[in-house]
Amino acid sequence: MKALVTGISGFVGSHMAEFLLREGVEVVGTIRNRSRMDHIAHLLKDIRLAECELRDPFSVESLIGTEQPDLIFHLAAQSFVPTSWNSPIDTIHNNVAGEVNLFEAIRRFGLGTRIQIACSSEEYGQVEPDETPIRETNPLRPLSPYAISKVAQDYLGYQYHKSYGLHVVRTITFNHTGPRRGENFVTSNFAKQIVDIEKGKKPPVIYVGNLDAKRDFTDVRDVVRGYWLALEKGKPGENYNIASGKCYTISEVLALLLSFSEVKIEVKTDPARLRPSDVEILLGDYRKFNEATGWAPEIPFEKTMEDLIEYWRAQP
Numbered sequence: 568m569k570a571l572v573t574g575i576s577g578f579v580g581s582h583m584a585e586f587l588l589r590e591g592v593e594v595v596g597t598i599r600n601r602s603r604m605d606h607i608a609h610l611l612k613d614i615r616l617a618e619c620e621l622r623d624p625f626s627v628e629s630l631i632g633t634e635q636p637d638l639i640f641h642l643a644a645q646s647f648v649p650t651s652w653n654s655p656i657d658t659i660h661n662n663v664a665g666e667v668n669l670f671e672a673i674r675r676f677g678l679g680t681r682i683q684i685a686c687s688s689e690e691y692g693q694v695e696p697d698e699t700p701i702r703e704t705n706p707l708r709p710l711s712p713y714a715i716s717k718v719a720q721d722y723l724g725y726q727y728h729k730s731y732g733l734h735v736v737r738t739i740t741f742n743h744t745g746p747r748r749g750e751n752f753v754t755s756n757f758a759k760q761i762v763d764i765e766k767g768k769k770p771p772v773i774y775v776g777n778l779d780a781k782r783d784f785t786d787v788r789d790v791v792r793g794y795w796l797a798l799e800k801g802k803p804g805e806n807y808n809i810a811s812g813k814c815y816t817i818s819e820v821l822a823l824l825l826s827f828s829e830v831k832i833e834v835k836t837d838p839a840r841l842r843p844s845d846v847e848i849l850l851g852d853y854r855k856f857n858e859a860t861g862w863a864p865e866i867p868f869e870k871t872m873e874d875l876i877e878y879w880r881a882q883p
């Protein structure tokens with residue numbers, strides 16, 4: 568069995584590759600010439616890398632024709648919400664064109680490849696108080712260009728399944744984190760700031776954005792197990808929430824991370840971290856996915872946060 572992981576050098580891609588190797592699957596991953604390799608340096612003897620620009624249809628067609636994978640985990644994306652306000656077209660082009668090029672190549676070679684698409688809870692956007700926990704049937708009211716790009720990815724998955732019978736499973740993942748999470752994202756950003764203060768690299772002040780937002784966090788290691796099960800047991804064309812079913816305010820996340828440290832830290836709002844519109848609450852209902860695949864989260868949030876802060880403490 569051969570799996571292609573797009574964006575293998577990224578946060579989720581590196582965990583996906585580790586999971587697949589443990590399952591005994593042959594792993595090929597896409598990188599671009601500017602990809603960072605530090606997340607997958609320890610895997611290089613066990614995986615193969617293919618340079619591929621997903622926005623370029625010729626690059627994708629040549630990759631798919633050569634590799635003809637049994638499974639695709641499509642994880643490559645511009646995934647940071649604030650970047651999508653600074654360069655909306657780039658986010659939309661990157662996320663949407665990459666997926667269309669993959670689907671078109673699979674279709675043209677007539678492959679039966681099973682494809683997982685990483686959709687996002689950001690698609691739900693503005694959620695009303697009586698709509699939580701959020702089910703897959705909830706209206707989509709996206710609040711950022713990133714969310715729009717994910718709505719497009721999601722419905723393209725649906726459409727290519729309906730129009731051409733492609734085996735596409737749409738996973739709608741709520742926030743996820745863990746070791747190697749990029750330092751822009753809130754959990755890693757706070758953990759790294761705390762560790763930089765502990766190491767004396769910066770004064771004892773932590774900068775924060777909107778602490779009132781509520782998010783549902785799952786450990787990335789549970790998420791990649793979910794992606795595998797989505798292709799093992801999920802129904803093609805369907806969408807499935809992957810979530811923990813619990814949510815925390817960002818101020819509770821901050822308090823938890825601060826509780827792991829001995830140093831005294833002042834908290835200051837950085838206006839540059841506030842967004843034109845921020846999704847107020849994301850709390851997911853994962854029953855549909857559980858019923859289809861048996862998946863449930865296993866790693867408690869406190870353990871994920873401890874592992875994350877230890878990850879930053881171990882960085883040079």
Ligand SMILES: C[C@H]1O[C@H](OP(=O)(O)OP(=O)(O)OC[C@H]2O[C@@H](n3cnc4c(=O)[nH]c(N)nc43)[C@H](O)[C@@H]2O)[C@@H](O)[C@@H](O)C1=O
Pocket residue numbers: 646647648686687688689740741742743751752753754756774775776777778780781782817840842845846
């Ligand atoms: C499901 C979804 O999950 C992620 O999107 P996100 O929720 O925007 O993630 P984040 O970690 O940037 O923010 C979480 C919350 O935390 C608030 N917040 C406060 N203070 C800071 C702060 O200082 N930095 C950041 N980044 N956020 C802050 C911020 O305003 C927001 O309310 C991506 O994986 C995305 O790809 C995805 O699909």
